Amino acid sequence: MEKEQKEFYEKLESKGVSRRAFMKYCTFVTTTLGLSSSFVPKVAEVFAAPKKRPPVVWLHFGECTGCSEAMLRSTYPYPDDLVLEILSVEYHETIMAAAGQQAEDNLHAAVKKYKDKFVCVVEGAIATKDNGIYGRIGGRTFLEIAREVVPKAAAVIAIGNCATFGGIQAAKPNPGGYKGVSDAVGVQPVNLPGCPYNPINLVGTVVNYILMGKVPALDAYGRPLFAYGKTIHDQCPRRSHFELGEFVTEFGSEEAALGYCLYEMGCKGPETYNNCPVAKYNDGTNWPVEAGHPCIGCSEPGFWDNMTPFFEPL
Ligand code: SF4
Ligand code: SF4
Structure with a gap:
C-alpha cells in the first residue's frame, strides 16, 4: 500500500501537481459527496491506492461526444489518472486504439469476461422506433447493443441529458423514437444529466461506489441526491x-x-x-x-x- 501511494505521489509531482493540491481536490470531492471531512483520507486512498479498479464498458449512442470531451478535458484529475488509476476501461469508442471488427470483438470479450462485475457508462440516447433502425453501430442497432450489454452490468451510469432523458434527439417530433437508457431498456441507471454533465459528479459516483460498495442515494429521476438534491x-x-x-x-x-x-x-x-x-x-x-x-x-x-x-x- 505504502509503495503504491509513494509511486502515485511521485507520478503526480512529475505532472506538477503537489500533494497539497491533490488533497484539496479530495476535499472538494468529499464535500461534493456531502461527506464529513473525516472521509477525506479515504477518498484520497481511492485515488492513491485503489483496492480494486472496476472494469468499465463505456457505450456511445446518439450524442455529440460532448460528455466524453467534458471528462477528457477536465484538468484534474487528469483523464489518464481517472481512467487508468481508479477505473479499468475495457471499451470506449473515442479513446480506444481498436477499430472495426477488433473493437466489436473487444466489446463482446469484455462483457463476457466481466459479466455482473463491470460498470456500464452510457453516453447518448437510444433510437427505439421501428425496432431501433434509426441508430446503428457495426450493423447492429443501438437498441440491440444496449439490451445485450446494459442488463449484464453490476452498475449502470447514464451521463448527459441524452443518455438520461433522450436529450435533443428526443425533442419533438422525435422521428427516431429516441429515449434515455431507463425508458429504452427498462434498467434504472444512476442518471447524471446535464448538457454536458459535470465530470465531478461521475468522479463522485465512482468514488462512492468504490468506498461504500453501492451507488449513491437517488431522487425520483435516478439522479444522485448529493449532486441533484x-x-x-x-x-x-x-x-x-x-x-x-x-x-x-x-x-x-x-x-x-x-x-x-x-x-x-x-x-x-x-x-x-x-x-x-x-x-x-x-x-x-x-x-x-x-x-x-x-x-x-x-x-x-x-x-x-x-x-x-x-x-x-x-
Ligand atoms: S446552470 Fe443550468 S443550464 Fe447551465 S449547466 Fe447548470 S443546470 Fe445546465
Ligand atoms: S436567483 Fe434564481 S432565477 Fe435568478 S439568476 Fe439565480 S437561479 Fe436564476
Missing part, C-alpha cells in the same frame, strides 16, 4: 446576494438590483436541480449563471421541449 435557484449567489439586500445598496434601487437576477432573461434555475453553483466548471473557475448567462435547465427531463424558449421567463 437542490435547485440551481436555491444555491444561486445572485439570489442570496439579492436577498441580503447587498445589490439594492450597490445598484441604488430595488428595480436596478432586480436586474442582477437573470430570471427575466429566462433563467430556469428555479425549476432545475443540479450542483453547478457549488461544483462549477473548469476546475471550479465559474459556471453559466455567475458568468452572466441564464440557466437553460439542461439537467431536467425533456428540457429542449419544456424549457424553451430559453430566453423567456418561465
Whole structure:
C-alpha cells in the first residue's frame, strides 16, 4: 500500500501537481459527496491506492461526444489518472486504439469476461422506433447493443441529458423514437444529466461506489441526491446576494438590483436541480449563471421541449 501511494505521489509531482493540491481536490470531492471531512483520507486512498479498479464498458449512442470531451478535458484529475488509476476501461469508442471488427470483438470479450462485475457508462440516447433502425453501430442497432450489454452490468451510469432523458434527439417530433437508457431498456441507471454533465459528479459516483460498495442515494429521476438534491435557484449567489439586500445598496434601487437576477432573461434555475453553483466548471473557475448567462435547465427531463424558449421567463 505504502509503495503504491509513494509511486502515485511521485507520478503526480512529475505532472506538477503537489500533494497539497491533490488533497484539496479530495476535499472538494468529499464535500461534493456531502461527506464529513473525516472521509477525506479515504477518498484520497481511492485515488492513491485503489483496492480494486472496476472494469468499465463505456457505450456511445446518439450524442455529440460532448460528455466524453467534458471528462477528457477536465484538468484534474487528469483523464489518464481517472481512467487508468481508479477505473479499468475495457471499451470506449473515442479513446480506444481498436477499430472495426477488433473493437466489436473487444466489446463482446469484455462483457463476457466481466459479466455482473463491470460498470456500464452510457453516453447518448437510444433510437427505439421501428425496432431501433434509426441508430446503428457495426450493423447492429443501438437498441440491440444496449439490451445485450446494459442488463449484464453490476452498475449502470447514464451521463448527459441524452443518455438520461433522450436529450435533443428526443425533442419533438422525435422521428427516431429516441429515449434515455431507463425508458429504452427498462434498467434504472444512476442518471447524471446535464448538457454536458459535470465530470465531478461521475468522479463522485465512482468514488462512492468504490468506498461504500453501492451507488449513491437517488431522487425520483435516478439522479444522485448529493449532486441533484437542490435547485440551481436555491444555491444561486445572485439570489442570496439579492436577498441580503447587498445589490439594492450597490445598484441604488430595488428595480436596478432586480436586474442582477437573470430570471427575466429566462433563467430556469428555479425549476432545475443540479450542483453547478457549488461544483462549477473548469476546475471550479465559474459556471453559466455567475458568468452572466441564464440557466437553460439542461439537467431536467425533456428540457429542449419544456424549457424553451430559453430566453423567456418561465
Ligand atoms: S439568476 Fe436564476 S437561479 Fe439565480 S436567483 Fe435568478 S432565477 Fe434564481
Ligand atoms: S446552470 Fe443550468 S443550464 Fe447551465 S449547466 Fe447548470 S443546470 Fe445546465
